[in-house]
Amino acid sequence: MSFRRRICAVLGVFVAVNAAFVLALLWAYGVLLPGIVGGTIVYFQHGTVGIDFLRLPVSWPTALLLVAAFLAAQLYYGYRRVLAGTRGADGDAEHAVARTVRRLAMIADVPEPAVRVVDDTEPSCYTVGRLTDATIVVTTGLVEALDAEELEAVLAHEIAHVANRDVTLMTITTLFVEIADRAYRGARLARRALADPDALSQSGRAALYWFLPLVALTYVFVAPILWVFPTIAAWATRTLSHAREFAADAAAARITGNPLALATALLTLAETTPTPATDLRTTGIRALCITPIEPVTGAETASPPRIRRPTDGEKRRERVTAWLEGATPAGPIGGGASETHPPVERRVRRLSELAADLATAGATGRQP
Template sequence: MKSRFRPDRGLTRRMLWTTFLLGLIYVVFTAVLIALLRSAFLAVVIAGGLLFTQYWFSDRIALYAMHGKTVTPDQAPELHGVIDRLCSLADMPKPAVAIAEVDVPNAFATGRSPTRAVVCVTTGILRRLDTEELEGVLAHELSHVAHRDVAVMTIASFLGVLAGLITRFTLYAGFFGGFGGGRGRSNGEGDNTGLILLAVVVVSAVVYAVSFLLTRALSRYRELSADRSGALLTGQPSALASALTKVSGEMAAIPTRDLRQAEAFNAFFFAPALAKGFSLSSLFATHPPLDRRLAQLGDIARQLGQEY
């Protein structure tokens, strides 16, 4: 079902290009593993099962992990009212609506399709934003739903999960003398086993790194796309900019422990929950820098003839 969210050809091209590259790497990766190990069946089956579970039950998993609970219109009339207006404006199915009792000011959308989607907001963001700012945030999240971002990112992350699993299995096998490592040392088979294990670890690590960087780059672009689509849908880019500024600033007041617990969900969040100090999030960000997002919203406001 098409929505009135403006199509983003740049996002579509990047999704297709990233999928193609990851698919190509996957084919090469599988061929190398089969050549080295004679069989990669177990790792593929396990990773495939994880992919299926993540894809099919992503809405339930995310809500459970964030302690989110679906709410009815009677329980949260204002929140439902905003989402009702935006879905009518976008001509898209209304997702389930949830609230997480968390002080970290944020929101996220999850679900494998627009008809199986959930939009969740935290109590922290509800307390801090006014109606127009909240509308901008929810338009951003509904854009993710309309563009099927969650499904695409889940599939795109499959190769990294597979590579990580195979790396672990190979290391465990090496530690415990797997693949015949304890036999045939007199004819050099033990040395060959060690080289094979090392080769698998190196190949898997390289594949993981490449897939990680590709999915992070796609993630950053899709956040810009959601900002752009949400701002154009509501016609109020300044409200979304205000929400971004307020949420990012309020993160500094959140206890570090709470931020670190939330960091695992940064790829889904409206704004990243970053604790102070060194972290992978600061090196390989899921979101573009705040000033980049604000600059884009400023350009949109000027295009609409608005002051910013």
């Protein structure tokens, strides 16, 4: 299956899962629970009951309108939530990172994204956006960790996400992972209250106090309906993200003409970032980053660190070769696949092969 068809197929599954999620909530709280409670009362009073469970509490046009509203809300709030902690800096944004992004956008023939350089030592880079705009967030830690060519390659990778029009898709997909997981956790409130009552939040305790019968019914009848949604949502996010990362890597290599710069940038990030947590609620958010790390938000700086001079090309090649031949670090970022990203080893190997193809094409004078 081609890349485009695979993306369209997973996107169709994602939209269908969103629709099923909304319809499941409508049916559970509008038909199932009222039917069980009301049917039980009627049964004890009259000895018989007749309830139609194969229906929705609203008309189909209204249900479709609610599904569309849910998708629109993900589009709107997903963008706002991810950028909520990045505060704009006062001053001129004409720094080296912004100029590099402008030049790469011109090469890729895409609208110039906004750039925010966040003052944080954690090396991180990600892109969020909507249908009409995109924002690339870079930390000062990333600028300090990479040389000029590596930073350019990472920014080209993010530009490729904009060019491939998958920034909006992943922004709303990651939000649905969190929504589905929170809904499932909320439906299991009664179980969590019995297993670890001290870990309940204040809102959870209030729900138990005021709505204990509803909480119990939700756990028994609604939780089994919702358990599948976080799993399917995580699968959709993982599949989409793996495909888009490989495509963005290849596009960045074409834009810069330097695949090994992106390869060594990935190695640096793999070696300097900690192993991510396995919490599903944060897994989807990491899909926005170039490697599976937490998106960093905070105050923006108008004066990023000085960008280091590029590394010698031969040393870069030697580092990639040595890493692939046995120095691959263990862990989800280094050697194994994560929920949101393919293994760095596979990405680096593909970039190494692209570099070899470019070298062969240059030696023979043909187009790669």
